[in-house]
Amino acid sequence: MSRSQFLPILNGQVLPLSEIPEASLEDFRKTIIQGVHDGLRLVCLCADAELRLFAVLAEDAAQQLRVGRTKLVQASFPSITPHCVQANLFEREMAEQYGLVPQGHPWFKPVRFHASWMEGRDAWGRTSIPSPAVMDFFTVGGEEVHEVAVGPVHAGVIESGHFRFQCHGEIVLHLEIALGFQHRGIERALVGGPHSLSLKHAETVSGDATIAHGWAYCRILEGLAGVQIPARSEWVRGLALELERMANHVGDLGALAGDVGFLPTASFCGRIRGDWLNLSAAVCGSRLGRDWLRPGGLRFDLEPELAKQLLPRMARAWEDTQDAIELLWGAASVMNRFEAAGHVDEGQAREIGLVGVAARACGIALDVRKDQPFGPYADHPIEISHAESGNVHARAWVRWLELKESHRFLTEALQGLALTPVDPAPSPLPALAPSSLCVALTEGWRGEVLHLGVTDSEGRFSRYKIVDPSFHNWFGVALAMRGEQISDFPICNKSFNLSYCGHDL
Amino acid sequence: MPESPFAHTLQVLLHVLTALLLPPLLPGLINKVKALMAGRSGPPVLQLYYDLAKLSRKQAVFSRTTTWIFLAGPVGAVSVGLVAAMLVPFGHAHAPLQFQGDVILFAYLFGLARFLTVLSALDTGSSFEGMGAAREVTFAALAEPALFLGFAALAKSTGSLSLSTMLAHTGPLFKFSGPLVLVLAGWAIVYMAENSRIPVDDPNTHLELTMIHEVMVLDHSGRPFALVLYGASLKLLVLGALLVGPILPRNLGPLRDWLVFYLGLGILAVAVGVAESVMARFRMTKVPQFLVAGVLATAFAFLLMLV
Numbered sequence: 001m002s003r004s005q006f007l008p009i010l011n012g013q014v015l016p017l018s019e020i021p022e023a024s025l026e027d028f029r030k031t032i033i034q035g036v037h038d039g040l041r042l043v044c045l046c047a048d049a050e051l052r053l054f055a056v057l058a059e060d061a062a063q064q065l066r067v068g069r070t071k072l073v074q075a076s077f078p079s080i081t082p083h084c085v086q087a088n089l090f091e092r093e094m095a096e097q098y099g100l101v102p103q104g105h106p107w108f109k110p111v112r113f114h115a116s117w118m119e120g121r122d123a124w125g126r127t128s129i130p131s132p133a134v135m136d137f138f139t140v141g142g143e144e145v146h147e148v149a150v151g152p153v154h155a156g157v158i159e160s161g162h163f164r165f166q167c168h169g170e171i172v173l174h175l176e177i178a179l180g181f182q183h184r185g186i187e188r189a190l191v192g193g194p195h196s197l198s199l200k201h202a203e204t205v206s207g208d209a210t211i212a213h214g215w216a217y218c219r220i221l222e223g224l225a226g227v228q229i230p231a232r233s234e235w236v237r238g239l240a241l242e243l244e245r246m247a248n249h250v251g252d253l254g255a256l257a258g259d260v261g262f263l264p265t266a267s268f269c270g271r272i273r274g275d276w277l278n279l280s281a282a283v284c285g286s287r288l289g290r291d292w293l294r295p296g297g298l299r300f301d302l303e304p305e306l307a308k309q310l311l312p313r314m315a316r317a318w319e320d321t322q323d324a325i326e327l328l329w330g331a332a333s334v335m336n337r338f339e340a341a342g343h344v345d346e347g348q349a350r351e352i353g354l355v356g357v358a359a360r361a362c363g364i365a366l367d368v369r370k371d372q373p374f375g376p377y378a379d380h381p382i383e384i385s386h387a388e389s390g391n392v393h394a395r396a397w398v399r400w401l402e403l404k405e406s407h408r409f410l411t412e413a414l415q416g417l418a419l420t421p422v423d424p425a426p427s428p429l430p431a432l433a434p435s436s437l438c439v440a441l442t443e444g445w446r447g448e449v450l451h452l453g454v455t456d457s458e459g460r461f462s463r464y465k466i467v468d469p470s471f472h473n474w475f476g477v478a479l480a481m482r483g484e485q486i487s488d489f490p491i492c493n494k495s496f497n498l499s500y501c502g503h504d505l
Numbered sequence: 506m507p508e509s510p511f512a513h514t515l516q517v518l519l520h521v522l523t524a525l526l527l528p529p530l531l532p533g534l535i536n537k538v539k540a541l542m543a544g545r546s547g548p549p550v551l552q553l554y555y556d557l558a559k560l561s562r563k564q565a566v567f568s569r570t571t572t573w574i575f576l577a578g579p580v581g582a583v584s585v586g587l588v589a590a591m592l593v594p595f596g597h598a599h600a601p602l603q604f605q606g607d608v609i610l611f612a613y614l615f616g617l618a619r620f621l622t623v624l625s626a627l628d629t630g631s632s633f634e635g636m637g638a639a640r641e642v643t644f645a646a647l648a649e650p651a652l653f654l655g656f657a658a659l660a661k662s663t664g665s666l667s668l669s670t671m672l673a674h675t676g677p678l679f680k681f682s683g684p685l686v687l688v689l690a691g692w693a694i695v696y697m698a699e700n701s702r703i704p705v706d707d708p709n710t711h712l713e714l715t716m717i718h719e720v721m722v723l724d725h726s727g728r729p730f731a732l733v734l735y736g737a738s739l740k741l742l743v744l745g746a747l748l749v750g751p752i753l754p755r756n757l758g759p760l761r762d763w764l765v766f767y768l769g770l771g772i773l774a775v776a777v778g779v780a781e782s783v784m785a786r787f788r789m790t791k792v793p794q795f796l797v798a799g800v801l802a803t804a805f806a807f808l809l810m811l812v
Contacts, residue, residue, distance in 0.1 A: 148632045148714070155723075156711040170636075170789060259715075261707040261786035267543030333704065333785040340788055486636070487789040490712040 005031050006057060006066035011372035014223040014438040017454070020069050025077055028053065028070035033083045035059075035066070041353050043441070044450050045090035047098045048463040049118065051075070056439055056452065060371035065439055075121055076101040086353035089471060095123035097187075109135050112180035112504050117188065133162040133178035140166040140173050148486065152181050159500035167486055175481040175489075177474055182504035190464035194221060194295075194432075202451070203290055205466055206502030208248055211240045211289045212444025213466070216451040219374065219440035220464075221295040224432035224455060230423040231379070233297045238376035239413045240280065240292050242406040245445040246321075247276035249399040249406075252497050253325055256396055259491045260337040268324035275317040279310060297426030307418040314414065318407050325400060338393035342480040342492035345390055354476050356447015356469045357402070358496055360386040361394035368443035375442075382409060395495040432459040444469060446499065468502030512759065517601045519763065524590040527767075528738035529553035531745070531774050532708075538778025553738060557731045565727030570630045578625020579725060579732035582618040586739045589614040593746045594673040596753055596766030603669040608656050611668060612649070615699075618736070619645055626721035633713050637720030640789070644705070644717065647796035648695045654803035655688040655695075659751070661810040672750035685751060687806035694799030696744050696777075698792070700737070703781040705792050715789075745773050 005023040009015055023031065035057045036042055043065070044056040051072040056065050079102035080087040091102040092111045099121030102108070108123075113132040116122040133152065146167050152160035160181035166174040186201050202217030203210045215237055222229060229237075254269020277287035284292035284300040291299050302310075328334055344354070349362035359366045367384045369377040385401030387394035434457050442449045447469030456462040473496055480492045533550040540547020549555075567575065592611045594600045600607075623642060626634040659671040662684065698705045701718035713720055722733045749769035757765060787795060 146632065146635075148636065150714065154711075155713050257785070259710075259712060261703045261710065261781070262784070263539060263543045263782050267545055271544075331783075331785060333787070336791075337785055337788055485789055487715045489714050 006035070006055070006068035008059075008062075008064045009067050009439060010064055011368070011374050012219045012223050012438070012440045014226070014433060014436050015067065016433070017069075017435045017437055020067055020437065023068055023070045025070050025072065028055065028068055029078065029080055031055075031068060032057065032080055032087070036084045036086055040066070041355075042084065042086040042090070043353075043448065044439070044452055044465060044467050045080075045087055045094070046452070046463070046465040047072075047094040047100055048454065049098065051098075051100070053077075053094075054437070054452065054454070054463075054465075056450070058372065058441075060366065063372060065372065065441075067437065067439065072100065075099055076103055078103050079105040081105050081107070085351050086472075088352075088475070099123045110180070112183040114180070114183050114185070132180040132183075135178065137164045137176050137178075138166070138174060140168075142168075144168055145173065150489075161500045163489075165481075165486055165489075170485050170487065172481045172484055172486050172489070175478045177478055179474070179500055179503050182501040184501070184505065186505045187464055187466060191461050193461050193464070199291075199294065202466075204501075205505065206446075206468055206470070206499040207288055209244065209444040209446060209449065209468070209499070209502065211237070211244045211292065212442045212449045213451070213468075214289070214293050215241060215375070216440045216442045216449050218293050218295045219442070220438050220451050220453040221429060221432065223438040223440065224436055224453060224459070225295075225429040226433065227296055227429060229297060229375075231376070232417070232420055232423050233301070233426075234375040235380070235413055235417060236298055236302045237293060238380070239302065239410060239417070240283075240289050241375075241442065241444070242410050242413075243276060243280045244289055245406050246403060246410070247273050247280070248445040249403050250276060250321055250325075252494070253328065253396060253399055255497070256338070256392070256491060256494050257328055257334065259494050260334055262328065262331060262334050265324050265328045265334075268320070268327075272317060272320050272324055275313075275320065279314060279317065282306070282310060282313075294426070296429050297423065301422045301425075302417050303422055304418045304420065307414045311411070311414050311418070314407075314410060321403065325403070328396075329400075335393065337488075337491065338396055339389075339391060341484055341488040342392040342395070342495055343390050344476055344480045348479055349390065349476065352475050352479070353472050355472045356443070357395055357398050357445075358473050358476050359447065360384065361398045362390040363388040366448075368441045368448050372441050374440070376413075380409060380412060382406075392491050392495040434459040446470060446497070446502075447473065466505060468499055468505075470498035470500075470503040473498050474503060516598050516759065520591070520595055520598065520601050523595055524587060524739070524742065527770075528735065528742045529557060530738075531741040531770065532738050534771065534774035535702075535778040535781070538775050539782050542779065542782035553734065557735060560731035560734070561728055563727040565725075565729050568629055568724055571628050571724070574628045575625045575724070576729055578621045578628075579722075579729045579736060581621035583732045583736040583739065585614050585618040585621070586736050586743065589618075590739060590743050592668055593743055594669045594750060595746050595763075596750065596769070597673040597755060597757075597762045598759065598766075599669040599673060603667050606666045608660070608666055608668050608671065612652055612656070615740075616645075616649070622721055625725075629724045631724065633716075633720050633723060636714075637716055637718070640717045641721060644698055644792055644796060647793055647800065648698045651691045651695050651796070651799040651803045654800065654807050655692050658684050658688050658803065658806040658810045661807070672747065684806035684809045687802045687809070689748060689752065691799040691801075691803035691806070692744075692748055694795060694802075696748055697780075698796055698799075699744055700741050700777075702777055704784055704787045705795065707786050715786075741774075742770070745770050749773055 005027050040057040040059050043058045047053050053070050055068050094100045096110050097117050099116045099118045101123045113130045115129050148165040150163040152162050162178040164176045165172050189201050203214040205213045250269050251273040254266050258266035280289045281287045346362045365384045369382045370384050385398050387397045437454045439452045450467040452465040454463040477496050532553050537550050591602045592607045623638045626638045663671050706717040725733050753765050
């Protein structure tokens with residue numbers, strides 16, 4: 001067993017690169033394949049310009065991560081994907097970014113359709129700048145099979161993505177999803193940093209998960225700078241993250257109700273989501289929590305008086321939330337729709353490495369707050385909410401359970417914060433540790449957010465990798481649609497509610 | 506009842522004006538009820554009139570793949586709908602056009618309108634519109650028997666094959682109130698399906714993959730689209746007249762007949778709004794079962810009339 005090649009590391013811990021043994025390519029591959037086979041999860045696999053590969057495996061049972069690295073001698077390597085499906089998108093991403101060809105990859109297509117970052121080295125030998133979704137799609141033959149192409153422009157106000165269905169009548173045989181329309185080059189913009197705009201870049205990876213990404217970025221910087229955050233500030237950060245979760249889960253349940261045409265919950269939740277967003281705005285002035293956090297602490301602390309004022313406001317919002325959402329569970333017509341659609345079984349979910357709400361809905365107890373505790377969650381633990389059936393109803397139900405759990409956390413936090421004086425304002429961060437690596441995971445409302453920073457000899461980022469939960473979960477949407485009615489696609493998609501820009505970076 | 510030529514002309518004029526001007530009010534009412542039920546203030550009741558005025562000033566955009574059939578859809582559907590509107594009695598005033606057997610013409614005018622809409626949808630070559638067309642004709646095939654069996658039951662009870670006598674029947678109601686309830690229940694289902702309302706379809710959805718009727722008109726714009734919207738509201742009125750006609754109180758006198766008819770339509774719109782507010786849409790695979798329930802209800806009504 002070669003797992004010892006991969007160094008154990010805690011969530012948010014920093015390691016000098018020199019301490020991470022450079023495994024041979026063969027060992028590196030074997031460790032990943034064996035590790036995933038043994039129940040670990042591949043949470044990150046990325047390359048950098050010097051042909052180094054980094055991999056992070058999550059060993060949830062032991063509450064630790066394992067980091068390994070290797071160095072390629074040429075721009076190709078034997079693909080891991082045939083033995084470990086979780087590597088699929090990571091390998092295609094490495095091929096797209098650095099022109100590294102995973103030989104034997106069974107589904108070798110671009111991910112985001114941008115030009116290679118390495119001058120003159122393209123995994124597909126392309127010479128012009130590629131256009132998103134221009135590729136060979138998987139097709140099903142036969143007279144009666146028809147193809148439905150949806151997007152990138154949709155009929156609603158949603159992000160751009162292209163969906164290609166192979167249908168037999170109303171039944172979907174296969175769905176292929178082509179994204180990349182929202183690619184902004186965030187990872188590259190962070191290289192050479194931290195810059196003055198880096199926090200903004202991190203927060204806008206996916207705007208609805210501002211706190212989750214902003215916090216992960218802050219923890220990378222704090223880890224590399226060796227700064228400890230006072231417990232009260234960590235608690236405020238936890239409060240920010242849970243408020244974000246409340247607002248988004250409420251919005252999602254409302255949107256799910258809207259998609260099946262159940263108006264009461266749909267209309268109420270639209271407003272109530274605003275109430276939760278306004279609680280964030282009351283503290284930091286931004287409904288999405290922009291600029292609430294900053295590396296080293298908080299930009300806007302939560303004073304005890306404000307915490308006292310927020311308590312009754314939150315109680316009102318929670319009462320409304322309960323009223324609106326309980327209508328949903330009481331409506332037989334809604335339950336009928338939710339229970340009939342979008343099934344993903346647990347085995348598949350584990351194999352493709354689903355995270356977050358989607359994984360918990362399949363009965364996989366997986367939550368960074370519990371498995372890799374960070375911030376306030378070690379002292380103020382959260383119970384993992386999960387359901388078994390893996391369908392739309394399970395994903396909605398998990399959101400409801402999480403709402404209750406987050407509300408409990410928020411009440412405790414506000415009561416606690418109302419009694420403790422604020423921490424002194426944070427001082428500027430010292431210089432970052434040179435030639436080091438730091439991994440930070442947070443549990444955003446969609447699921448696991450991973451940031452990985454590698455510094456060069458001057459303490460600047462030579463590589464910054466972001467993995468949004470959507471990156472793991474989009475394939476889950478495709479699986480959930482197999483054999484389903486095409487008219488159920490909107491509720492399946494909404495039950496995952498993945499981020500296009502979080503995937504596209 | 507003998508009528509003076511002047512009164513008759515007035516009746517016809519009122520009928521035509523109602524068919525031309527009233528329909529856009531009905532979706533407005535339904536939407537207002539839905540908004541109030543959901544705690545919103547919602548768009549104005551007259552919104553569809555504003556929309557039609559706006560669209561009529563807009564230029565239409567035609568896809569290069571379409572032919573004249575694409576335009577024939579909305580134009581044909583509205584003209585056919587207007588003819589059908591002339592066959593239906595509004596309340597207890599006789600329809601402007603009536604003859605024995607006009608009930609068959611009425612039913613097939615709707616068939617023709619659907620045929621034209623489906624053709625214009627297929628003309629775009631879009632996969633969405635093709636899907637919508639397939640769904641529309643599948644469900645129509647199940648809704649049509651309910652309409653016909655209801656007509657058969659009414660024809661049997663009134664001994665007439667003209668809508669004006671069948672619906673505006675002046676005889677006593679109680680004789681056939683049992684079957685009538687079944688007929689109206691079956692037709693209520695047809696009403697929901699034909700007008701693409703929840704639980705069969707969702708007129709407000711933006712999700713092109715789940716639509717039935719709306720998806721067939723996605724490519725229309727400008728004036729043709731105004732016709733589509735007007736045609737849809739006309740269907741709400743004409744089929745609504747079918748539903749409320751038989752249960753309106755009789756022999757009130759011409760003026761009060763009209764008032765009661767408008768009131769009946771208003772109540773129908775409110776009922777549709779309430780029904781849409783309290784339940785979710787069916788899964789597409791359940792829609793046929795729902796429609797078959799309508800067929801069964803009307804079939805039983807017909808059987809009861811035969812006994």
